[in-house]
Amino acid sequence: MLTEEKVIELLQSVQDPFLHKSLVESGSIREVKIKDGYVGLKLAVAKTGTPEQMQLQQAVVSVLKGAGAESVGLRFETREEAPQAPEPGVPPLLSKNSKTEFIAIASGKGGVGKSTVSVNLAVSLARLGKKVGLIDADIYGFSVPDMMGIQERPKVKGDRIFPVDRFGVKVISMAFFVEDNAPVIWRGPMLGKMLNNFFSEVEWGDLDYMLLDLPPGTGDVALDVHKMLPKCREVIVTTPHATAAFVAARAGSMALKTDHEILGIVENMAYFESKVTGEKEYIFGKGGGERLAEELMVPVLGNIPLGQPEIDENDFAPSVYDSASLIGEHYIQIAKKVIEKTGK
Numbered sequence: 639m640l641t642e643e644k645v646i647e648l649l650q651s652v653q654d655p656f657l658h659k660s661l662v663e664s665g666s667i668r669e670v671k672i673k674d675g676y677v678g679l680k681l682a683v684a685k686t687g688t689p690e691q692m693q694l695q696q697a698v699v700s701v702l703k704g705a706g707a708e709s710v711g712l713r714f715e716t717r718e719e720a721p722q723a724p725e726p727g728v729p730p731l732l733s734k735n736s737k738t739e740f741i742a743i744a745s746g747k748g749g750v751g752k753s754t755v756s757v758n759l760a761v762s763l764a765r766l767g768k769k770v771g772l773i774d775a776d777i778y779g780f781s782v783p784d785m786m787g788i789q790e791r792p793k794v795k796g797d798r799i800f801p802v803d804r805f806g807v808k809v810i811s812m813a814f815f816v817e818d819n820a821p822v823i824w825r826g827p828m829l830g831k832m833l834n835n836f837f838s839e840v841e842w843g844d845l846d847y848m849l850l851d852l853p854p855g856t857g858d859v860a861l862d863v864h865k866m867l868p869k870c871r872e873v874i875v876t877t878p879h880a881t882a883a884f885v886a887a888r889a890g891s892m893a894l895k896t897d898h899e900i901l902g903i904v905e906n907m908a909y910f911e912s913k914v915t916g917e918k919e920y921i922f923g924k925g926g927g928e929r930l931a932e933e934l935m936v937p938v939l940g941n942i943p944l945g946q947p948e949i950d951e952n953d954f955a956p957s958v959y960d961s962a963s964l965i966g967e968h969y970i971q972i973a974k975k976v977i978e979k980t981g982k
């Protein structure tokens with residue numbers, strides 16, 4: 639059983655990648671929590687969301703798991719006293735001349751299919767020949783890697799991070815940098831810094847579109863992200879239920895407050911279509927997407943029925959719809975509308 643002393647002793651062997659001293663010597667360990675097999679650590683480093691942080695994270699997890707920890711939760715914070723890097727300026731991706739269209743996928747509440755829509759819109763834009771990046775910034779559940787069946791991790795060369803390429807989409811997820819067990823409350827404050835570093839340190843190459851899977855809801859975290867992306871457009875996902883549409887309207891008004899143009903609404907889980915009779919059953923209510931669109935004065939980009947993707951045992955990606963499937967075709971139509979509306 640690990641004790642706090644033992645954990646600190648183990649961390650003597652891990653170097654702070656910025657200060658080149660052991661984590662203990664560099665004073666990087668800010669908090670140690672132990673509960674049964676779980677070890678929670680708060681570490682201060684010079685810069686978060688960097689390849690160095692990622693390597694450090696892997697080193698710490700491997701040392702602690704090697705010594706018997708069942709799970710490890712890591713929280714990183716920026717070391718205040720560390721010399722600040724010179725103001726790097728605006729990353730090219732965010733500069734005024736950048737040709738990349740940013741599209742955030744937002745929802746009023748969780749569980750409406752925001753991540754599913756993000757993933758399939760990204761894949762469909764790539765299927766239509768566009769160069770697409772996808773950032774999974776939903777701190778309440780980084781589901782994108784699992785949904786797309788991503789096993790590998792981004793490659794790090796020097797101080798650059800190379801995103802994972804899946805179905806022609808370049809993917810970066812906060813899941814690559816945060817241990818699964820790190821409590822959500824730790825993640826909110828990290829998100830802003832991480833996103834900034836994702837824009838500056840990840841080799842995205844030339845992108846036509848950068849999609850962001852935002853945290854659901856209209857709380858502080860979502861608002862911060864909205865503010866951070868000055869020229870972002872938005873797609874709002876809702877289910878047809880009146881209440882869902884009502885909370886989605888709040889997400890919509892937040893987008894408008896931050897001057898983000900709303901491209902339109904995707905109504906997900908819109909109906910169930912019987913394979914036998916072709917009849918549509920409106921299981922979760924009807925008309926929520928249309929009402930929301932009217933309220934926000936934007937179009938409905940698509941009404942996606944209920945249905946699971948077919949599973950390909952050889953290329954497992956549980957949430958990606960096949961291009962030839964009915965729902966895959968719905969997503970292609972949505973992607974075409976997005977291309978039309980963004981003039982790409």
Ligand SMILES: Nc1ncnc2c1ncn2[C@@H]1O[C@H](COP(=O)(O)OP(=O)(O)OP(=O)(O)O)[C@@H](O)[C@H]1O
Pocket residue numbers: 745747748749750751752753754755776778779781853854906907908942943944945946957
């Ligand atoms: N059209 C659909 N038909 C059937 N199941 C769906 C559909 N869209 C999404 N789902 C399923 O609903 C669940 C929630 O979807 P998803 O994780 O995309 O929602 P979310 O809004 O991103 O949720 P959260 O914000 O909580 O991560 C998943 O299990 C997903 O597979």
